[in-house]
Amino acid sequence: MAKVNPRRTPMKEQLPQERRRNFDEVPYGYTPEEAISEAQRCLQCKKPSCVNGCPVQVDIPGFIAQIAQGAFWEAMKIMKRTNVLPAICGRVCPQEIQCEGACILGKKMEPVAIGNLERFIADWEAMQSECVMCEIQPATGKKVAVIGAGPAGLTVAGDLRKLGHDVTIFEALHKPGGVLMYGIPEFRLPKAVVEREVNFLLSMGVRLNLNYVVGKLKTVDDLLEEFDAVFIGTGAGLPLFMNIPGENSLGIYSANEYLTRSNLMKAYLFPRYDTPIVRGRHVAVIGGGNVAMDAARTALRLGTERSILIYRRSRDEMPARAAEIHHAEEEGVEFQLLTNPVRYIVKDDGWVQEVECIRMELGEPDASGRRRPVPIPGSEFRIPVDTVVVAIGNSPNPLIPQTTPGLETTRWGTIVIDPMTGRTTKKGVFAGGDIVTGAATVILAMGAGRVAAQSIEEYLRTGKWDEIKK
Amino acid sequence: MVKILNKQVLATGIKRFELDAPEIAWRAQPGQFVVLRVNEEGERIPLTVADTRPEEGVLVIVFQEVGKSTALLGTLEPGDAIMDLIGPLGKPTEIERFGTVVCVAGGVGTPEIYPVTRALRQAGNKVISIIGFRNKDLILMEEEMRRVSDELIVATDDGSNGNKGLVTDMLQQVIYRGEKIDRCFAVGPVIMMKMVSLLTKKYSIPTIVSLNPIMLDATGMCGVCRVEVGGETKFACVDGPEFDGHKVNFDLLMARLKTYVKEERQAMEIFLKSRNENCRCANRKEK
Ligand SMILES: Cc1cc2nc3c(=O)[nH]c(=O)nc-3n(C[C@H](O)[C@H](O)[C@H](O)COP(=O)(O)OP(=O)(O)OC[C@H]3O[C@@H](n4cnc5c(N)ncnc54)[C@H](O)[C@@H]3O)c2cc1C
Numbered sequence A: 001m002a003k004v005n006p007r008r009t010p011m012k013e014q015l016p017q018e019r020r021r022n023f024d025e026v027p028y029g030y031t032p033e034e035a036i037s038e039a040q041r042c043l044q045c046k047k048p049s050c051v052n053g054c055p056v057q058v059d060i061p062g063f064i065a066q067i068a069q070g071a072f073w074e075a076m077k078i079m080k081r082t083n084v085l086p087a088i089c090g091r092v093c094p095q096e097i098q099c100e101g102a103c104i105l106g107k108k109m110e111p112v113a114i115g116n117l118e119r120f121i122a123d124w125e126a127m128q129s130e131c132v133m134c135e136i137q138p139a140t141g142k143k144v145a146v147i148g149a150g151p152a153g154l155t156v157a158g159d160l161r162k163l164g165h166d167v168t169i170f171e172a173l174h175k176p177g178g179v180l181m182y183g184i185p186e187f188r189l190p191k192a193v194v195e196r197e198v199n200f201l202l203s204m205g206v207r208l209n210l211n212y213v214v215g216k217l218k219t220v221d222d223l224l225e226e227f228d229a230v231f232i233g234t235g236a237g238l239p240l241f242m243n244i245p246g247e248n249s250l251g252i253y254s255a256n257e258y259l260t261r262s263n264l265m266k267a268y269l270f271p272r273y274d275t276p277i278v279r280g281r282h283v284a285v286i287g288g289g290n291v292a293m294d295a296a297r298t299a300l301r302l303g304t305e306r307s308i309l310i311y312r313r314s315r316d317e318m319p320a321r322a323a324e325i326h327h328a329e330e331e332g333v334e335f336q337l338l339t340n341p342v343r344y345i346v347k348d349d350g351w352v353q354e355v356e357c358i359r360m361e362l363g364e365p366d367a368s369g370r371r372r373p374v375p376i377p378g379s380e381f382r383i384p385v386d387t388v389v390v391a392i393g394n395s396p397n398p399l400i401p402q403t404t405p406g407l408e409t410t411r412w413g414t415i416v417i418d419p420m421t422g423r424t425t426k427k428g429v430f431a432g433g434d435i436v437t438g439a440a441t442v443i444l445a446m447g448a449g450r451v452a453a454q455s456i457e458e459y460l461r462t463g464k465w466d467e468i469k470k
Numbered sequence B: 001m002v003k004i005l006n007k008q009v010l011a012t013g014i015k016r017f018e019l020d021a022p023e024i025a026w027r028a029q030p031g032q033f034v035v036l037r038v039n040e041e042g043e044r045i046p047l048t049v050a051d052t053r054p055e056e057g058v059l060v061i062v063f064q065e066v067g068k069s070t071a072l073l074g075t076l077e078p079g080d081a082i083m084d085l086i087g088p089l090g091k092p093t094e095i096e097r098f099g100t101v102v103c104v105a106g107g108v109g110t111p112e113i114y115p116v117t118r119a120l121r122q123a124g125n126k127v128i129s130i131i132g133f134r135n136k137d138l139i140l141m142e143e144e145m146r147r148v149s150d151e152l153i154v155a156t157d158d159g160s161n162g163n164k165g166l167v168t169d170m171l172q173q174v175i176y177r178g179e180k181i182d183r184c185f186a187v188g189p190v191i192m193m194k195m196v197s198l199l200t201k202k203y204s205i206p207t208i209v210s211l212n213p214i215m216l217d218a219t220g221m222c223g224v225c226r227v228e229v230g231g232e233t234k235f236a237c238v239d240g241p242e243f244d245g246h247k248v249n250f251d252l253l254m255a256r257l258k259t260y261v262k263e264e265r266q267a268m269e270i271f272l273k274s275r276n277e278n279c280r281c282a283n284r285k286e287k
């Protein structure tokens, strides 16, 4: 066996001191030469552990072998069999705990840069004049409604369209993509990439109804009269707040609001775009996940002097992707770890002025297995701020459950499904993604979409509906 | 794209559009609103459904030009199109036979309260309506309101229509004359809704107000529309926009509405400047 380079081929990036003030994408992507050399590091394992690490079971050695030979077209064909959104997954999957975390090379050296390669072939395809069209089966005459154009809904739509069904997506916002469009910033996932992937679906003949709030216009029951099956992929709902004093004062955002203004509404281009956003001098972001990293890095790009991330546990417990934590740090985000806000001090005119925090220490492990943070009495201190972004999570979107009799939810408001099939408690209705799991990942939402698409296909063919067992 | 079918100027800076929006017109109920975006660069602004004619597919909005987005909207003409229209949003007004109800509106709140007033009348209530304006040139929809009310009181701040006073003064008079009021509805500027609520609270008259916080998605995702009701945080776009006026923290709402004054002024200045430069609309007839 030829000697494997222990280090992965690095992907060139914008320098931290430059990129912290612009919204352009941070990594530039591989050149074909770099991609080939990285692909050649893969051992082409007979029993590839990487595939088990991927929630949608991409044929990783398969597509990488094609890249290694420069057969990019073939590589893309293999990819699209299991993953219709590779340009997105390659950029945002938490690879270190999924495919790359399971790669055998990782035991002794750096694992194969699977995400980078995935991104490479998807971007390569986009530069070609044709794209890898998926074959579309002859029309079946069956109609499927998909509610929500996030990763879960887009996957269901693509899979079922390929099988020849007539698919219509209903999306509440004025742009498709869900979190990919309104949540994840341009510098991490360019909106043109999302548009490209959506356009691919449209070119396959998927119909898309934007500005369509199901539950307010038609209900799920109305849709069931017109469509043979309905998939619900409505994702996250109202943001959670900490319910501490002063939280409704001016300058305090939820991450959803802050990021939606910046991404979906392009407030960073104000006044060319009409939607404003506060460009604070001292911004504090509360939380330690991807959402918090995105908010803290957006604040820098909006010109803040200090972007401070406040997280109640330590760095090891941070749920964000490793790459995002690293990038945030390089760009100068200040981390206040083992720290929790307790109240906001508000000026007479209603604007937030300071956040009062308390230091935490890690106690016994809690139900999630992570050590529980406990406050250290008397350790309160204040940080001057004029903008705060609360990024501690969302509740599931309540609109569909509220307007759909017979659709059961858990006490957290997520929709109850049979995980093997995506079937809900209502005949002909399937669900998946964050509306079922609570906040998770893009690839898990896609995986759920894939499962649901398969059982929708079966249901359309056989008409058989087994009640889910509880 | 949503086409503008008809345009009317109701008073200085207040315009009425009929939009071609059959599906929304069919579903919308009194008290609900829509969100619209004029063009690709536009913000999402919420406007109440002022009326519908479902059989014709017509949805009516009435808006006051207070900033860049509404001013831009006001430059559109019949035949032009609006990029995005989303709705109906929010919870419909609770319409019941309460007995005697008073509908109070200030300024552009009048077209907003009109469908509610009509529905209350149809439900068999005795409806007393009070509408107030700064002066007589700003009076809106007097005839329409008269048609759907048992009694209509029109007041002006400066008395130029012969009936001087604030809507709260008129409401006080109705209470003094011994009218037993079972429920009050108030739509208009925040300060007006606050004063009405303070007054009715003294007399224990249940009062519903329609709140107008800043909104973004208006589908219950972003949390910007949060208001405080009875000490709890509520989200106006999905829990409202109507709430119990006796429990609303109006001062917080007023403060939060000022979040973007600086940016709003900047946007308006740039807009007016570009409008003057393009000049073709500088001296167009607005009547
Ligand atoms: C800021 C941020 C950063 C993230 N970073 C990452 C990351 O790096 N890696 C990763 O894997 N995951 C990340 N995630 C999580 C990931 O984006 C989500 O898990 C994923 O998008 C869930 O997909 P979904 O299809 O279930 O829902 P969503 O993406 O939430 O899409 C739901 C769609 O349904 C629409 N909708 C809702 N209600 C209705 C209705 N009644 N009618 C019509 N349409 C409706 C919504 O408008 C929305 O477009 C991030 C999330 C956020 C917020």
Ligand SMILES: Cc1cc2nc3c(=O)[nH]c(=O)nc-3n(C[C@H](O)[C@H](O)[C@H](O)COP(=O)(O)OP(=O)(O)OC[C@H]3O[C@@H](n4cnc5c(N)ncnc54)[C@H](O)[C@@H]3O)c2cc1C
Pocket: B033, B045, B046, B047, B048, B049, B062, B063, B064, B065, B066, B067, B068, B069, B070, B071, B108, B112, B211, B212, B213, B214, B215, B241, B257, B258, B261, B264, B265
């Ligand atoms: C549910 C709801 C229904 C509404 N219905 C109507 C309606 O039927 N007709 C109508 O004319 N207006 C209505 N409004 C208010 C309307 O949305 C705002 O006037 C509009 O968004 C202002 O945009 P702008 O860019 O023109 O002005 P901006 O430049 O954004 O604001 C200019 C001034 O208006 C104030 N303002 C900003 N946003 C709002 C707001 N949401 N409500 C009140 N004042 C605001 C600001 O404090 C500022 O002083 C409604 C608001 C809500 C939330």
Ligand code: SF4
Pocket: A053, A054, A055, A056, A057, A058, A060, A083, A089, A090, A093, A095, A098, A099, A100, A114, A115, A118, A443
């Ligand atoms: S989809 Fe995500 S987890 Fe699967 S191979 Fe691609 S990057 Fe890895």
Ligand code: SF4
Pocket: A041, A042, A043, A044, A045, A048, A049, A050, A051, A060, A061, A102, A103, A104, A105, A112, A114
């Ligand atoms: S485990 Fe690693 S080396 Fe083996 S096939 Fe997968 S990517 Fe290649």
Ligand code: FES
Pocket: B214, B215, B216, B217, B218, B219, B220, B221, B222, B223, B224, B225, B226, B235, B236, B237, B238
């Ligand atoms: S406007 Fe975003 S949650 Fe109400």
